[in-house]
Amino acid sequence: MLTHRSSVIDDVVDLDRYPIHLVGSSVRSDLIAETRSQMDRYGCFRIPDFIRPEAIASMLEEAGTLHPHTAWSQMDHNPYASPDDPDFPPGHPRRFFQHRESGFINSDLLASDSPLNRVYDADVMTHFVWExxxxxxxxxxxxxxxxxxxYGVMEPGHSFPWHFDGNEFTVSILVQRAQSGGVFEYVPDIRGPGQENYGRVQAVLEGSREGIRELDLQPGDLQLFKGRFSMHRVTPIVGPTTRYIALPTYVHDPYRMNRPHHSINYYGRATDLHHQRANLLVDGLVD
Ligand SMILES: [Fe+2]
Known part of the structure; x- marks a missing residue:
């Protein structure tokens, strides 16, 4: 029997194939066990066709309608999103800058009954992702x-070069793939705690394909990724089709937000709440 919460998303998530609402069911337990084992091994896992095609079509329609309101940003950055540091020699990964260009359709533009909002608002989804x-x-x-x-938006010619994430994990749902390019590539555990492994990082930046894995995401797939130690990128978008990816974001601290300057750089603006919460020092890090 469906719970109230899950019945709200049963036309969005394919609960017949993935009964994430049936806590304790063997199908759910097996899926979580498989996901965890792949996450341990590669830091990445794809659950195919997690979102129903009708819901993906609806998300695509929403993203297409809101596209004129996309907040675009571009920047040259190194894999660490840190400033240039002349203490390192030229060509070093800390001084290896590549161009990023992409955009966001901000969350506050979405309709309250958007399938993306409904899956994000569902407690069973949060708990499933956590497990x-x-x-x-x-x-x-x-x-x-x-x-x-x-929604993350990438137009023809846009790319997201090699980088490490500041956050521990990322959850995404591909809505529309590019005609070609726009491929997610990653190098599992190329660095580790206390070990930057600059030599291998530099080799990948200079074009080595050693250790690179590709994730061939399809619309409707749910991707889970741990990007703190695995360098990754999205290859340049080729052809006329915009790439849209939904980014339901989960955090350990539900209260803290992006700092205002970060929000302005990536999302085009900051709200009053961003300013109010800007001075919170939760983890003692600069950003
Ligand atoms: Fe990333």
Missing amino acids: CLGVDRPIYRWADPLGCNP
């Missing part, structure tokens, strides 16, 4: 009103 990630501390939906649940 799949295998992280110790609980996860929450994010307070950030712009970045909590946006």
Whole structure:
């Protein structure tokens, strides 16, 4: 029997194939076990056709309608999103800058009954993702009103070069793939705690394909990824088709938001709440 919450998403998530609402069912337990084992091995896993095709079509329609309101940004950055540091020699990964150009359709533009909002608002989804990630501390939906649940947008010629994530994990749902290019590539565990492994990082930046894995995401797939230690990129978009990817974002601290300057750089603006919460020092890190 469906719970109230799951019945809200049964036309969005393929609950027949993936009964994430049936806590304790063997199908759900097996899926979580498989996901965790792949996450341990590669830091990445794809659950195919997780979102029903009709819901993906609806998300695509929403993203297409909102496309004129996309907040575009571009920047040259190194894999660490850190400033240039002349203490390192030329060509070093810390001084290896590549061009990024992409956009966000901010979360606050979505219709309240958008399939993307409905899957994000479902507690069974949050709990399922948490179990799949295998992280110790609980996860929450994010307070950030712009970045909590946006569509990532990439146009022809856009790319997202090699980088490490500041956050521990990323959840995404591909809505529309590019005609070609726009491929997610990653190098599992190319660095580790206390070990930057600059030599291997530099080799990949200079074109080595050693250790690179490709994830051939299809519309409707749910992707789970841990990007703190695995360098990754999205290859340049080729052809006329815009790539849309939904980014339901889960965090350990539901209260903290992007700092205003970060929000302006990536989402085009900051809200009053961003400014109010800007001075919170939760983890003691600069950003
Ligand atoms: Fe990333």
